[in-house]
Amino acid sequence: MLIACPYCGPRDLSEFTYQGDANRTRPNPMSNDQSAWNAYVYERVNTAGDHREFWQHSGGCRAHLVVIRSTLTHEIKSVAFARETAK
């Protein structure tokens, strides 16, 4: 795979670390809604298709990215800085 880091340009998969599902929203820190926390920490949509996910360019600029990638073909549809797009 080749991930087009918005800062570094297209880079080899070996430079990146997968940081998981980016569909989840962290509950308000003050919230004690256990089902919301359970959903955030443990539940996954596990999409078969275009999947919104975090990657860190750990072997590069170290920015976290939000990547939309097909889990069926590995085709990458979009890449953006997580800071700018994270929910």
Next chain:
Amino acid sequence: MAEYSFLSLLRNALSGNEDWKPAWRKPDPRPSYDVIVIGGGGHGLSTAYYLAKEHGITNVAVLEKGYLGSGNVGRNTTIVRSNYLLPDNIRFYEHSMKLWENLSHDLNYNVMFSQRGVLNLAHTPAQMDEHARRGNAMRHEGGDAVLLGREEVARMVPGLDMSASARFPVLGGLLQPRAGTARHDAVAWGYARGADRRGVDILENCEVTGFLREGERVVGVTTTRGEIRAKKVAVAVAGSTGRVMKLAGIDNLPIESHVLQAFVSESLKPLINQVVTFGGGHLYVSQSDKGGLVFGGDLDGYNTYAQRGNLPLVEEVMSELLAMFPNLARVRLLRSWGGVMDMSMDGSPIITPGPLPGMFLNCGWCYGGFKATPASGWCFAHTIARGEAHPLNAAFTLDRFARGILIDEKGQGATPKWH
């Protein structure tokens, strides 16, 4: 159907092998069954087999979208072991081990389970202690484990880098003597034949396209071969869990699908007798009866349903293998493939009634699926037949995450790629 034996082989050989019958029938779906098992892999087939054998429920169909055994039962590195750390896992896998030990007789099919031992190498004193902790945990549950010193390891595994200058010198290892390998395809075929002989219908090329519901209750499935109703619908589809459960409206589960690559070298004369695992990384290697070295390492580490991996992981695995066995650099990689793993949030499986009425779920096998095949089917059959878990799978619930009763074998938390 005829028993397999040396005599039957001889008799058939003399008649030119013209009289062999199909190992299992190819029936058409009936309109309804007592139980439908979705997934014609190892777990689905063993579930059907034990439903028939242990619970007398024979009006059962196994639905497989492709060819039988096309999933992980035919894509793994064939390792059978029960060397777990946590008691819930040890008990379950130890039960599996006992079923393995008699499986060829039970099925009248040689699954070639060979107990040549699994050896986990240790490279630091801390790792020796971790291995001792696990070995002791196994011994306290009635399992077998032996802690080996450096010299014993060197004697047991020729070719292993035992030099003091090794990047991670070998200090010893934890051996489970009863562990070993089995012929993976034979397990699927043996269970299929065994279930079929007890009356189970195995329906290949029969993909589930939806669930039939009466209110909340699941009462059957729609498939590419028509609608099939059942009193109970059991799901055992490993890497496809997310996709199948979405058909039932379950959009979120504590499961991620990841690809695990496996590798085989060209065939060699006997070189490695045990299954050996590396402690300086994550790698396991054994040698098949045909002579190929069979090995694998970590997941590629990203969500995927594609049965294909990528190059960085290939290179990582090879460098770990050669760090253990520097004599293998001239050996060639012959084949590689990918299997889609249903990685759970704590690295342990789920075998449970629900989450909908009339439905039963078996998933979350991570790397452990193949060796679990007999016990998974055995426990799942019990759960389906009785409507509640057997003590052996009572801990493998779906609500353990919310409740914080985790079975985190690796201590990595809700990061599936690390389990």
Next chain:
Amino acid sequence: MSPRRAHNGGRIDRSTTLRFTFDGTAMTGHAGDTLASALLANGISLIGRSFKYHRPRGVFSAGIDEPNALVTVIKGNLREPNVPATQIELYDGLTVESQNRFPSLAFDIGAANGLAGNLFAAGFYYKTFMGPVAGPLKGTRFWMFCEHFIRRAAGLGRAGHEPDTDRYEKMYGFCDVLVVGSGPAGLTAARDAAADGKKVFLAEQEPELGGTLRWKSAAIDGRPADDWVASTLAELAALPNVTLLPRTTVWGYYDDNALGALERVCDHKAHAAIGEPRHRHWTIRAKDVVLATGAFERPIVFPGNDRPGIMLASAAARYATEYGVLPGERIAIFANNDSAYEAALSLKDAGAEIAVIIDVRAGVSVAARELAREAGGELLLGYAVTNTSGARRLREIEVQPFADGKIREGGTRAFVVDCLAVSGGWSPAIHLASQAGHAPQWDEALQAFLPPAPTQRWTGAGAFTGAFSTAAALGDDIAVNEPEIEYDPAPVFEIRPSGRKSAKAFVDLQHDVTASDIRLAHREGFRSVEHLKRYTTLGMATDQGKSSNVPGLAIMAAARGLPISQVGTTRFRPPFSGVSLGALAADRHGHFKPERLTPMHDWHVARGAKMYAAGLWHRPMIYGTGGETVEQAYVREARAVRETVGIVDVSTLGKIAVQGPDAAEFLDRVYTNMFSTLPVNKARYGLMLREEGIAFDDGTTWRLGEHDFLMTTTTANAGKVMQHLEYYLDCVWPELRVHVTSVTDQWAGAAVAGPNARHVLESCVDGTRVDNDALPFMGIVRGEIGGAPVTICRLSFSGELAYEVYCGAGHGQHVWDALMAAGRTFEIVPYGLEALGTLRIEKGHVTGAEIDGRTSPRDLYLDWMLSKKKPYVGSAMVDREGLLAADRIRLVGIVALDDRPLNGGAHIVERLGEEPRGSIGHITAFCFSPALGKYIALAIVKGGKARHGQRAYVSDPVRNRFGPVEIVSHHFFDPEGSRMHG
């Protein structure tokens, strides 16, 4: 009769003679020979033995598709098994052995297996060897007894036990166009792309570029084909934007046009040059790929089709034309298409006699007839080979009339020949395309699978696309003069005489899978392609079924009564052909992981420290002085800390600069306890949880300025903590103005601990006072030691009066030396990890053995660190019922009551019985405590504190250590902390 060198011709250099040995017999060949051509030139036709029946086998192909002629190459004490003789370039001194034979190649007792062929049919082992249900051989024992012999009989070559000392290398390549294959289509594609100014890589698996043009008799642009190749190559070689990669096999097509390629740099040489790798593994990123990988000829399956002397027609022609070797004196051709007629003529031109051309078709093209006439020999149309004979090589063939896909009885004729050249049509080499995407498409006219529609950026060219002629490969602009033959074959894959019992007809030559095996698989229901492959092992040998897949599929299709298109094909997966494991490991072979060294590393080693691998770091475990045991050493070191002063290198601790106006707020969120209240120049111990409320890491964080913190982490978790912080800053709280930067390597750290620690500092620190007022517990000061700036924090892991002295890493050794010198008066002792561990066990401090990813803060009695005033990562889930359960395993201390050493990983039980049962927890760390004079340990035990004062037992069956212990508080020593506050 036997194969021999032709009197002239070939591209070999007859003026250079190279010596080599085969099974100890000295022979010679010429530069340009492969081992296969050289062996044939020496009259050797028996080269290997088959996998199952150990049947004699010879050279079958001239390329990478070779199933039979596998040998082991010996270099010094290194063995490389299973190398096709067709892929070995001859060099002076080459040493090879045949394999899978005992005692010798000519007489192999394994051949007895062939006598019981029907017994060993596909899948036989699934049906037997189960053994008795009861008795001493019950369970898996009988199978394992049988398996022992099966394993020894199976396997091909023997690998060695010696470490491979050769070098392997990685290379990353970037290009606009990667052309795979250098035949006419590849050369043209490379030339065209280069002319467009593209950066081009041209990879060719053979040593010489040119592909089929090296042995096919076409004229291009009015010149002989090899002239055209030479000039095109010269043109390409002169271009700066073209890289030619001979001996380079592109073996894997991965996502986003990443291709793996193996370059065999030194296999054709006796010795590598200085610094030269044996193999180089390329990852090539190509914007576009041109697949010009050609096609593989496939055989026809017929009884007795495996004898040495039977080979592919194109291979026979190639031996004659390229290597100047006649694979036989008197040759028969057997074909279902025209291409073999070209081969016949090449063989005749090289000096062989064409005895007969047998074609299953009733009629052939004019061009083929013309070629047959020129080649000489009888042309038998509507015939097929039905049997062969010859002990260790082909002696005679039998042919019978053949029509409508069937043998017609009667009319049998025999021909005495020593070579049979077979062509069953051509299969495009679509492997890479298949790896890259969809399933291939069956083409009825070509009777072959054509590449699928691309899912990645590649285009096909030449024979890969099913256009087999040279003219088609070169395109319209180049004039080609070649026979206008028909490549479409008759749809005949197997010749199956009816009635009488016939000899075995092999589909997969290497694995001895016969046509009957395929029909048996069908009979038993193993009918899908994958079941067929798995049940019979068809196509799973080292040649990966390059010549057997399509015939095998066709035989299954016939058994099922379906067209081949409906039976499907197996998907190709990497690698296209075997890749050395060494190449894939590349520079990590022999150097698995880099070493991380602290600034004082060389000093530790020079002082005789026994080093310990802590992740990638090396840390001193003990500094043994003459003859000490490990225990004696750490007890001496730890005692010195308790009694006077010691010094330990703590440079490996993870250090993270946390900077910015929101740094304090950020720390409040990631730590369970409060950091915003920490004054400048003070440090505080902090605990981090995962979101699940499970302990993650701990360490001290120092407030160096209002907006400037230095966080320390455990050595093991430094990377993970860094990633954890970056994740929250990028993905969860992007609004916080905080920067985190790894400064682990910026700072050298030394902890000076013991009652005399302050005196040591007082005598060497300039620019600051270090007394209790200036530097209270958890205080921070800055000064200099020996002219180097230092930051000193008074904190204690050992429980003694202690300081961590940090300085720039480049000053680390200098400061360490100064501290050692200052400590001399107090008999300062350097101590290692074992003593560090001893001191912390005595104090009951937790580390990675207790924070093992499963324990909650309450399990470790760190509840006091859980702030009630603010949320933090983990706060929402730390109170789940499972984490509050009474039977959780929690931290305690253990004292051995039998004065014997304990062990990490030993379990704790309430009572000892016959068998180890009833574990209530385990020991995480143990030591002999010099302070207590006892063997003590930390443990995690069900119930924790509630068991203090209870008697229990250590149960350590894997080390056979059992004995009484007392469960006590984990705060063994100075629980009030008076010493460190002093």
Next chain:
Amino acid sequence: MADIVSPLEPVYRRGAHGDRDGGSAVTLCETRPGSIVQLAAWPGREDAMRAAIRDATGFSLAQAPGTGHAEENRSAFGFAPGRWLVVDQIEGIGETLREKIGTDLGTVCDLSHGRTAISIEGEKAERVLSKLFALDFAIDAFPVGQAKSTAHHDVFTLLQRTGADRFELYVYRSFARSFWHLICASAEEFGYTVE
């Protein structure tokens, strides 16, 4: 001031090595700059940070990622979003920069001891680096002045191209000795000189 000790000292062997017939196609050197300083700007303050860098170094760095500039004794380049590295042969420029860069602009982090600087120069420099990093070193893909953050397996590395056939590499100090062995081994087939 105490001398800064290099982690390469025991393994640093000046002179010609490897294949002498290769004619020393590569020169390796530990450059030992006095200061290596990281500057990090808050989002939205990147332009101001570049202005501060211009004031401190005289280099006008363009906005584009990875842009850098190098002169004899000083260089500066961007290597991550909002982050730059300033390298100077003189010690202590971190202090100077810290005075110029306020909390509202960003942060300054001194890495002078934490990174080991190695230069590689010569006609085979690109080829040697291609063995180690998954980067296209061709000059059109990696122009002079440009910097890239990358890694060789576990060894995180910053690279700046400072000439047509010259690159400066910055690796973590603790890994420097292992990395040095690796880069020397990679250059061996061409012959190399350690300066």
